[in-house]
Amino acid sequence: MSDSRVANIVDGSARTLAHAISQVENDAPDAESLLEAIYSHTGSAYRLGITGPPGAGKSTLVNELTIRYRQADEKVGIITVDPSSPFSGGAILGDRLRMGRHYLDDQVFIRSMATRGNHGGLARRSQEVGDLLDAAGFTIIIFETVGVGQAELDVMQAVDTTLVVLVPESGDDIQLMKAGIIEIADVFAINKADRDGAGQLHHLIDQMLTHKEPAGAWQTPVVETSAARGEGIDDLYQQLQRHHNFLSESGGKEHKRLDREKLRVQDQVASVLAGRFWTPERRIMLDSLLGSASPYQLARDIVMAGTVDGK
Ligand SMILES: Nc1nc2c(ncn2[C@@H]2O[C@H](COP(=O)(O)OP(=O)(O)OP(=O)(O)O)[C@@H](O)[C@H]2O)c(=O)[nH]1
Ligand SMILES: [Mg+2]
Structure with missing residues (x-):
């Protein structure tokens, strides 16, 4: 029944893909058979999660990073997960402006995903949507989600690398959310570094990182960026690539994939x-x-x- 849909997805039909994502989102009855049918086409994409407080500049960073990934000839899928919104199906207007040029690129797929208040299922759905994009040949899948709460932690279970974006004013918050944020971040970006206080926050994070249990030989880097000015993005891009390479070489990527499969x-x-x-x-x-x-x-x-x- 879903054979032609599988072929369409693997062939890169954006329409079939968009429809399949809706089915996963809505727990449609035949979503499971579709996911099962595409399973053999998954496993190669790299999944990057980006989280941080509202308005930190996550979408602006995604836009900048996507430019780099496209230069490297990667095919990029972008999923914006909005834990507070019951709506989905298209990106919000602001993001359309920020990611304008990528909307015209058929090697970039942008979509927002609602959570419908279902935190428990969010990790699973994010993985499944990631699988659909993976099967469709997207080599880089980016999940953007706002805040650092349970919903975001769920989404971050579905990725290989977690980038936490903060802004110079995040110092007080970070004290509060200490454990969680330090724990999940593979890379930190202090965005809006064109504003005062980036240096202090950088210092604070460095201090907190000294108490972090090392994940193998990986030392969590902290990068200062100004996404709006396009500054620090090359450095950030390189740190993300470094983490990707680290995961591939240490077997961590396969380990994470199997962990995700275990949960499934x-x-x-x-x-x-x-x-x-x-x-x-x-x-x-x-x-x-x-x-x-x-x-x-x-x-x-x-x-x-x-x-x-x-x-
Ligand atoms: N000063 C300054 N402003 C920035 C920077 N990066 C982004 N902005 C601005 O911050 C605002 C929010 O940027 P977004 O990229 O939408 O932030 P976001 O984190 O995706 O926001 P939500 O998805 O709504 O949580 C926009 O007006 C950006 O132009 C920066 O480096 N410096
Ligand atoms: Mg955004």
Whole structure:
């Protein structure tokens, strides 16, 4: 059924790809068979996640980096994940302006993805959308997501390299979100370095990094950029390439890919088991017992009842 769609995606049809992404986003019934069918075409793309506070200049950086990736003849897929927006399907107007020229380039695919308030499924969906782009031949897949909260951490589970973008004023925030942010960043960019305070923040991050558990031999670099002026971007680009090479050479890329697959298998098993478990009888049982004991007790009772039935 999905054979021609698979062929279209692999052949680079933007329309089929866009439609397939919507299906994944909406948990459409045949999304799973499509993902299964494209699986053998995945595994080669490099996935880069970019996160940071609202307005830090993430999209401006994505635009600049995309110029470099295109010069290196990479095919670039850009997914903007907006954890606060229920809307999707097209990028917002501002980004259209910032990434204007790439909209005309058929080797660049830009799309925004809504989260529909479903944090749990965000990591999985980001991976799946990444797989679709991977199968479509995109060699670099960039996920941009705003903030540094749980939703962003979920998205960052789906990538090889995490770039955290801060601005000179982020000093106070970073103290608060310490652990998380230091933990997930493979590369830091202090953007808007044309403003005061970049040096202080740089120093603060360096200090915090001295306490970070090293991930193999990787030392997290901190790069000062001014995306709006196009400054520091070459350095940033090189640090990202360096991390990509590091991952490829150390086996870390394959390790991350397998980790992602492991989560997928676990997800899948949980959903198959839940699907089997919730027979009409058990649903009725749940409804009739609700409120009679704690949810924990009820869960045990319902599972035990199943065991007694020999199921
Ligand atoms: N001064 C200065 N302004 C910048 C710099 N980079 C981006 N900006 C401006 O900051 C604003 C926000 O830039 P975006 O690239 O949209 O930031 P963003 O992080 O993608 O924003 P959200 O996706 O809305 O969180 C725009 O007006 C940019 O022109 C910079 O290096 N210096
Ligand atoms: Mg943006």
